Amino acid sequence: MSTQTASTQSSDLLRFITCGSVDDGKSTLIGRLLHAAHALPDDQLSALADESRRFGTQGDQLDFALLVDGLSAEREQGITIDVAYRFFATARRKFIVADTPGHEQYTRNMATGASTADLAIILVDARKGVLTQTRRHSHLVSLLGIKQVVLAVNKLDLVDWSRERFEEIERDYREFAQRLDFEHIVAIPLSALHGDNIAQRSTHTSWHQGPSLLEHLETVAVATADTSGPLRLPVQWVCRPDLDFRGYAGRMLGGKARAGDAVRILPSGRQTRIARIVGFGGDLAEAARGDSVMLTLEDEIDASRGDVICAAAEPASVADQFETTLVWMDDAAMLPGRPYLIKLGATTVGASFSQPKYAIDVNNFDKLAARTLELNGIGVVNVSLDRAVPFDAYADNRDMGGFIVIDRYSNQTVGAGLIHFALRRSQNIHWQAVDVDKQARLRQNGHRPCVLWLTGLSGSGKSTIANIVERQLHALGVRTYLLDGDNIRHGLSKDLGFTDADRVENIRRVGEVARLMVDAGLVVLTAFISPFRSERALARSMVDDGEFLEIFVDTPLAVVEARDPKGLYRKARRGELSNFTGIDSPYEAPATPELHIDTTQQTPEQAASRIVDALFERGIVQRHT
Incomplete structure (x- = not known):
């Protein structure tokens, strides 16, 4: 059996991004850099020469950008879209570099590359100076915990190697960066195209007394993995090859582990001790942060993917509400209250965000009032999860305190966040037990409760149909209440407008x-346009299975415009109403509603009868004989 640690962390490896x-x-x-480090074999140089002739922008010269721009879309557009990772080495150090996109719509990719980096190279075009995108990337780099920065002032050959221009840009950047959490900034004048100050110091910048870029990368101090913190191992996989073995596999995100150590499993809180540490080559005496291992425990404890094995004396916190810094990365704005998914480590949970406490102006760090966060917006936002999860503050553990936000329908990553702390109210507010519960009310009422959610365009007939349904149910002795869109806005929602967020x-x-x-215990009828699938899904999730019937009152736009009982469509067409559903705001029709009412084929009375019949069929209301 091997008794050595599996740790591969070393100061000989530098991860950096551009x-x-x-x-x-x-x-x-x-x-x-790859060429200077002799990291390009002859066949790759030959392929580069061929591709330079086909796709290059440098005439007969090698176009080194093509080494990294691997996607055909990138080569055709001349921009980087994906994150390209490359490994290379010199005699002094090994490197992993991430080339991250510059275009603002790909900020999500840049954040991905920065999440594991030790150093960031921030490029600035000498002709353009420090731009908003420079500030945004620097802000993200700082938020993500990178302390070492190289300010690479590129294309200095296009400004006649001007020392004054270089120093002006360096001064501007350092003034801006004073409010960021960087420990060390090194400014280097470059011409990447011609290789000046890449590997050797250039004669064109004899006034530059600092190192070349490669010299700095080879010698900059790299923080070694911090193993002084408490043990953290999120369970990625539970291994059960037979009845006699149960192992919990994952990557160590903090501290050290030894056989016999007391551990606590979160969120359950159960305690036990480590029995064995199994690595790729056999049992290990110890594992440290960064190692991928499998732990077996002395007691049979029910733990599953997403649970976290922690040091018993220093466990992670567990909560379902947090203050976070959120970076929004989607064309569609973050909408407070909309249901999203959050992936924190190996755990994926439902989540919703509050209205931002403030957004951050990346140019001057001003705190701005905001109702939402738009593409590339950064703000401080509270988040509520549908269940409690183990976590550490991002400042204490980047892996345990960082998360991504996923759209429930497209499954696309739309944001990234950093946890500051759990909200105190999440620890202090608990459900109060009551003696008269839903089942007691059901027995008294004589029918089951449910929500009849009528959705459709304005003027489709939702309110008319809902009113008839309630009248019929009332005659049957069913306890009901009708929540109508217009009536709600006179009170409960009188403070809201008609933006997507509202x-x-x-x-x-x-x-x-x-x-x-x-x-x-009521049968609740709602008549709302409710144009977004996400919010209708949220409303459905608030009640038990079988208690929500989505009813699509389907009326074509041409028909509702012809009806236009309130004159709203005419106002919208004249531009007097903004964000009007069906005109300049979308309506997302239900994909699989419980009932589909075609009002071009049925009268309101017929539609109402279909809905009441559906309640009988589902056993919500009983027929009296």
Whole structure:
């Protein structure tokens, strides 16, 4: 059996990223570094020469940017889209470099590359100076915990190797960066295209007394993995090859582990001790942060993927509400109250965000009032999860305190966040037990509760149909309440407008009220446009299975415009109403509603009868004989 540690962390490895604005020369810079480090075999140089003739922008010269721009879309557009990772080495150090996109729509990719880096190279075009995208990338680099920065002032050959221009840019950047959490900034004048100050110091910049870029990368101090913190091992996989073995596999995100150490499993809180540490080559005496290992435990404890094995004396915190810094990375704005998914380590949970406490102006760090976060927006936002999860503050453990945000429908990553702390109210607010519960009310009422959620365009007939349904149910002795869109806006939602964010909040409030009414044992009817699938899904999730019927009142736009009982469509067409559903704001039709009402084929009375019949068929209301 091997008794050595599996740790591979070493100061001989430097992970770094390059970032900057479009056309600053990031890919060319990396290509030059690879060439200078003799990391290009002859066949790759030959392929580069061929591709330079086909796709290059440097005439007969090698176009080093093509070494990294591997996607055909990148080569055709001349921009970096994906994150390109390359490994190379010199006699003094090994490197992993991430070339990250400069275009602002790919900020999510840049954040991905920065999340594991030790150092960032921030490129600036000498002709353009420090731009908003430079500040945004620097802000993200600082938020993600990178302390070492190289300010690479590129294309200095295009400004006649001006020392004054270089020093002006360095001064501007250092003034801006004073409010960021960097420990060390080194400024280097470059021409990546011609190789100046890449590997050797250039005669064109004899006034530059600092190192070349490669010299700095080879000698900069790299923080070794911190193993002084408490043990953290999120469970990625539970291994059960037979009845006699149960192992919990994952990557160590903090501290050290030894056989016999006392551990606590979160979120359950159960305690036990480590029995064995199994590595790729056999049992290990010890494992440290960064190691991928499998732990066996002395006691049979039910732990699953997403649980975290912690030092018993210093466990992670567990909560379901946090203050976070959120970076939004999607064209569609972050909407407070909308349901999203959050992936924190190996755990994926449902989540929603509050209205931002403030957004951050990346140019001057001003705190701005904001209702939402737009593409590339950065702000401080509270988040609520649908269950409690183990975590550490990002400042204490980058891996345990960082998360990504996923759209529930597209499954696309739309944001990234850093946890500051758990909200105190999440620890102090608990459900109060009551004696008269939903089941007691069901027995008294004589029918089951549910939500009848009528959705459709304005003027589709939702309110008319809902009113008829309630009248019929009332005649049957069913306890009901009708929540109508217009009526709600006279009170509960009188403070809301009709932006997407306000619509989401309106439906969230209605869903909460409907949930309480279902708990009271009522059949709740709602008549709302409710244009977004996400919010209708949120309302559905607030009640038990079988208690939510989505009813699509389907009326073509041409028909509702012809009806236009309130004159709203005419106002919207004249530009007097903004964010009007069906005109300049989208309506997302239900994909699989419980009932589909085609109002061009059925009268309101016929539609109402279909809905009441559906309640009988589902056993929500009983037929009396």
